[in-house]
Amino acid sequence: MTDPHPHHLPLHAGVGPTGWITAVAALVAAVAYVLASTRLRHRGDTWPACRDTSFVGGCGAVAVLGPLPGGSFTAHMAHHLVLAMVAPVLVVCARPLTLVLRALPPGRARRTLLSVAHSKAATVLTFPPLVTLFDIGGLWLLYRTGLFATTHHQPLVHAAVHFHVLAAGLLFTFTVCQLDPVRHRWSLAWRGSALVAAGAAHAVLAKALYATPPPHTTFTPADVQTGAQLMYYGGDAVEVALAVVIAIQWYTATGRARARAQRREPASLINSTTPVP
């Protein structure tokens, strides 16, 4: 691929090893997931095949994008959109923690993982406002300070940003969806508000980028505007996907709670609205 804007440094000039490490790690995770789910099915457990597809798709996207060179701002934005938003949704919806806990034989490894999932630290680390700050704050730092320009010629900074984008995206999606077993279940109100706040900040940042490109960069205005619009509408699509995950959870949980109430008091409660879990 030829760089359409040769007047600035290729974005991923120094990404070499980081990109490849990410790619290999993603592929290893995908293989491990498929091995674990196969083991479960051999044992007679049910584990929907769509989860395998989702996880492998998410890891595949990270693996393909990791070592790919980016040139324009639009290409960079497409890259980040997949890395920080699309791939995490695919990975988190596959419930990797649940799978690992079920596939591991009882023993030290399983006990350790369970104690980590049930630790105070995990509760704090999945506190919705904190996770939102971690994700969106990083994004604002990247695009509104000189950090983005620095990543062009500092391979280590670039690697750190790369890692932060993926990790923060995974943590945010994990927290908002809350599909895997952690001890503290944050309520729908906390998670929904985090989604609204993150969505709004993402939209505002996209419009701010449309008006003013990241400091000390030399992308063409047309390129930056296309990239900013991609960020805006791409973010919309992923936010809707996250909202659908939460909505399905609410629908299922209310249905179950109502069925329970009905079994207890079959005559009176058929229309009661149960509180949101």
Added chain:
Amino acid sequence: MTDPVGSTAPRPQVEPGRSLAACAVIGAALAAAIDEIVFHQVLGWHHFLDRSTPAVGLLSDGLLHTAELLGLVAGFVRYADLRRRHAVAGAHARAGLFLGAGAFQLFDGVIDHKLLRVHEIRYGVDLLPYDLAWNAAALALLATGATLTARARAERAHT
């Protein structure tokens, strides 16, 4: 999931208030979606960003935009919940759609376009007829919604 509504089960109770509210949220989100698709994308009248927009306008625009997206999902799931309980009041639901759409249109026309100056309806033209048509459409939607609500209420009072 289906509720076992057999002959022994009590007759499901219709919930007019919740039907109206769920559909009002859907109506507002649909009006926002039409605004985005028709005026931003198809006609290209609205601009993605008006450079004279103040910061507070940008912020409220971002919040409202996200709320619309999530509202669409939330409205539909609330409606689906009412449906599985056989609690949808059809007339109230239709009234809610119009009320929601009208409220969004009026908010967009007065607060977004005029007070916060997020963007204009169209650029390089005399705005007055556009603004009048925009807000008249909003009032027409609201009036339709109000009429339908009144009629739905009267009908319920009758039965």
